Amino acid sequence: MITASLTLQDIWQALEPRPFQPNPNQANAILHTDGPLYLTAGPGSGKTRVLLWRTLNLIVFHGIQPEEIFLSTFTEKAARQLREGLQSLLGIVTNQTGQPYDIARMYVGTVHALCQQLMIDRRFSPDMLRPVTPGLMDALDQYFYLSDRRFWEAAIASTELPDNANYAITEFFNGGKWGSSSRHKAVTNCLNLFNRFSEECLDPAEIRDRTDNEILKGIIDLYAYYKDSLGLEGRTPQVDFALLQQQALQTLQQSPDAGRVFKHVIIDEYQDTNSIQEQLFFQLAAGHQNICVVGDDDQALYRFRGATVENFVQFPERVKTTLDCSLTQIPLDINYRSRKHIVDFYTDFMSRCNWSRPDNRGHYRVVDKDIRAHSSDHHPAVVASSPAKPDQVVAEIAELVKRLLDEQKVADPNQIAFLFPSLKSKQVERMRQALEAQGLSVYAPRAGRFLEVEESVAVFGLFLQIFGRPERGEYKGDYAEFQDWLDTCLQDAHQHLTADPNLATYVGDCQDEIETVLSDYQILCRVAEKHGWELDEAYTPSQMEQPLAQAFGLSEKARKSITNVYINRLAKQRHLEGNPFSLKYIINRATSLDWSILDLFYRLCAFQPFKSWFDLAEQGSDEGPICNLGLVTQYLSRFLDHNSPVLTASFLQDSKFINAFFMRFVYSLFRLGESEFENAEDPFPKGRIPFLTIHQSKGLEFPVVILGNPRKDPKVQPIETIVRPLIDREGEPLERMAEFDVMRMFYVALSRAENLLVLAHFSSAGNFVSEPFRTLLDNPDFPRIPHFDTNALPVAAFKEEDIARAYSYTSDYLLYQKCPRQYMLFRKYGFVASRTQTQMFGSVVHQTLEDLHDLLIAKRT
Amino acid sequence: MTDQELETAILEIFEQNYEILQAEGGHSLTEDTKRAALQQVLLYWRKMRDVAERVTETEVKLTLPEQQTRKGRKYSIHGVVDVVQEEERTVMYDIKTHDAEYVQSNRGDYEKQLNIYAHIWQELRGQPLDQTAIIATAHPKEVKQALHAGDEAALEAALAAWEPLVDIPFAQQQVEAVIADFSEVVDAIEDRQFSPPPLSRLEQRYKTRGREKRFATQICGNCDGRFSCSSYRAYTQANRGGDVSFNRYFRDFESTDQEAWLNANLETNLES
DSSP states (O other): OOOTTOOHHHHHHHOSSSOOOOOHHHHHHHHOOSSOEEEEEOTTSOHHHHHHHHHHHHHHHSOOOGGGEEEEESSHHHHHHHHHHHHHHHHHHHHHHOOOOOOTTSEEEEHHHHHHHHHTOTTTOTTOSSOOOOEEEOHHHHHHHHHOHHHHHHHHHTSOOOSSHHHHHHHHHTTTSOOOOOHHHHHHHHHHHHHHHHHTTOOHHHHGGGOOOHHHHHHHHHHHHHHHHTOTTSSSOEEEHHHHHHHHHHHHHTOTTGGGSOSEEEESSGGGOBHHHHHHHHHHHTTTOOEEEEEOGGGOOOGGGTBOTHHHHTHHHHHHHHHOSOOEEEEEOEEOSSOHHHHHHHHHHHHTSOOBOGGGOOBSSOOOOOOEESOOOOSOOEEEOOSBOHHHHHHHHHHHHHHHHHTTSSSSGGGEEEEESOTTSHHHHHHHHHHHHTTOOEEOTTSSOGGGSHHHHHHHHHHHHHHOOOOOOSOOTHHHHHHHHHHHHHHHHHHHHHHOHHHHHHHHHHHHHHHHHHHHHHHHHHHHHHTTOOTTSBOOHHHHHHHHHTOTTOOHHHHHHHHOHHHHHHHHHHHHTTOOOBHHHHHHHHTBOSOOHHHHHHHHTTSTTHHHHHHHHHTTSOOHHHHHHHHHHHHHHHHHHHSOSSOBHHHHGGGHHHIIIIIIIIHHHHHHTTTTOOOOOSSOOTTSEEEEETTTTTTOOEEEEEESOOOOOOOOOHHHHHHGGGSOOOOSOHHHHHHHHHHHHHHHHHTTEEEEEEEOOBOBTTBOOOTTHHHHHHOTTSOBGGGOOGGGSOOOOOOOOOSOEEEEIIIIIIHHHHOHHHHIIIIISOOOOSOOHHHHHHHHHHHHHHHHHHHHHHHHO | OOHHHHHHHHHHHHHHHHHHHHHHHOOOOOHHHHHHHHHHHHHHHHHSHHHHTTOOEEEEEEEEEEEEOTTSOEEEEEEEEEEEEESSSEEEEEEEEEEHHHHHHTHHHHHHHHHHHHHHHHHHHOOOOOEEEEEEEEOOHHHHHHHHHTOHHHHHHHHHHOOOEEEOOOOHHHHHHHHHHHHHHHHHHHTTOOOOOOHHHHHOEEEETTEEEEHHHHTGGGOGGGGGOHHHHHHHHHHHOTTSOGGGGGOOSOHHHHHHHHHHHHHHHHHO
């Protein structure tokens, strides 16, 4: 602990470039150290700073060890900022006092990351000889796992679901209407429900009895089958995000001292926690009772992921029942982000909904909030387009954006954000076209489908050209749309091939190689047939090598592979060991391509248009295309995760590969629309205007925000109706839920704006804005774009990063020194490398040595 | 735990780690390479047992906070050192899966890294450090030959002669130079300077494992980005003459790499 000579106030004063001057509530929150703390934090009220200083106060002035603090954030980015900020502030303390601090073992991270950390923490399981971290499946992995035909059929066979189970399931989710026999639809429905079961910690055996519906019973049995299939008790268990938390909770329940490991449990964005997380946090805080939650129920966004805003709204009651003590509530209610007009507008917006519970039993919202703007700037800062048809609205807005850029009200287009409830609506495309007509570029990799961006079309078009196009069947809907997309890709490929003869030659060579391995495969199979050899039988070099190698018409490459000295020696050796190669293996080996689809991608990048996209990024002028290409490699590598990277002729023939790749993998991505990727990168690529979903904008702020579609029709998700009778907890009433959620979502959007908030006011047949926007915009004095005076608009301040960024010696410094371009691709833009033999060798050796040392340490103590 | 039990534990841990990495990355090692990796771990245990048994901390995370670049950006330096042994003396070891000869010939790089780590350790924990060293776990060819021949006596002798520890002395001046250089790199990254190194760098020669290699083969040859890289293109044009077709560029995997790739990945395909 520190001597009396230094105080927290001294450190605030010493801050560069200006001292930190917390408002009284902020200061109280920072100095609070004892018992549960309930921080209701409005938008832009400086909660991150409060968390940072509060943690610093605990460590520096109250003798709390960093590893005694559990600090959970909503995103990786928030965790990184807190960690780096803390490191930086503690560095200042060290410079003044000479006292060093090491926060490397402190728990700062997303709930998921912290769950992984605590499952291998010896403080919870002192007898554990060797910790096992389960393999983690993200949403897309989970989708592919479940929708694997063999898995899904076996799962269904284990239940008493009727014959056309997919039909029954989808019909059930649609409230008894519109069934579909599509596996995809059945799986996506079930996947969400399974995750909700896990997040609510529902035991399949128990909930089965709470319903009379035979289909729901069947779905619950599918969930049980899925859980069993993951090998949770085995050597290499796998979990999805929801089950990871369940496993962590189990670890805590088995540990008698779980409630005493952390002296302080601090949870950010508490309004978006789910049931199982609440259990985790209360378990961890049971001993010392120091649980601090920070959040804003008005910004609750994640009901569809199982979040229950009641965790936050009813936190005082929960503390009383669970911990049997009282709490301190401190509101953080001064907004430092937005100009006054903006704050007044969204406060008014929120009050237009009736939040009271029936029978005057309080509210579904924390109502005693009084959010005030720190700014006293009285100029208009919220402006709407003229009420008009969409074409006119988007043109008016695009013109305003152009004006803001021309007048340098913002430093870069990436400071103007367009927010939409969904990026799939027509208004998004209209808006984009209007901006492009003004010569402006948009960054919206998730708008529409990622597969429809220029870069994806170029890659998949050339892939189609090389491997061939899957046949078109007689279906409608998604399928027909996908087939049209395939055509678009092919047309795009034709253009590139015409433009660059080198590309045409290369693509032709690839096609020839495929032809050759296919023909070699036929030839070798005929040899086997002639000799009466089964493909599955053992390969005996002495009998088989010569007839295979001498087959008429066989390519030189295949002949070399069959007569390869090394492989024949190995074959003989394995024969002796009683573990011979199969004939099939030898044939596959001789008839496979030298490249994987990821190799092919990187080679295609030598040509136009890809080459220019790389050049743009190297010069730092446009990052959009390279970001998208990086994503393409991530998708390709996912395909390789589940299929061998080697393309054998037996895989290529009879359209097997084409079907697996295009009709299953790419088609799945197409249908999923990749909505699972929600963590937006920040800052956004320079030179482009970001188009985001409101969900993506959570926690971010922009000088200018345009609400591109103030319309969202309230609709209760079927999952809520299904789950409600299975859980014995009272929540928001089903009939109010959707309305509440829409209000909260728009509240998040409106509160992102710093200097200017623009509303698109659609008003024509079929195009309108939701309530309460409609009423608010009815006001004849509402400021409109045509009369908006940009002179009163402040210039967006260049944001100085006051938090030191962390750089790694090996993965940043050394990598950049080796090659800046390699750094750019693999570190900055997330390209996935194709060949990683040496890396894997190093990893497995390193990991095993680390485990060996840990084992020796554990053995000694 | 008996020695026998410990070896069994190593085998198990290794196998499990391999399975996890395979599941995570979707890549595999060839039988040979996998065996060689296990061999490295087992020989480490055999040769370096006294070090291994005195390790007190693994995966030690180190941070140097509050640095500032020339352009005024704040940043911090992070590193992870493999093991620290603290008994009567405090020693920091970093494990490299290269051989000692390779480490010796690239000493400069390792000096920079361990010196920074040592500096952070002393600054952060306020404790002195008695020694820093690299443990080079790849065994020399004598050990490999003895293993191959199954000659236990020769193996004993080769193991006794093997020097996997490379001592790295501490030099404070070097720390300052590295931090200054680090700052430049941070500015360059933040300013998005991502041009590839010039052609002359690609032509530079390096000595590793007694063989001379060019940057272009050693680094670029393993980089998937080379096909779209202007410097690499210039290099291939300068070294292959203008008459070689553009496509030549794509066929430059060394045949052994290609074979290893096929062996590793095709086999797992058949098993499943």
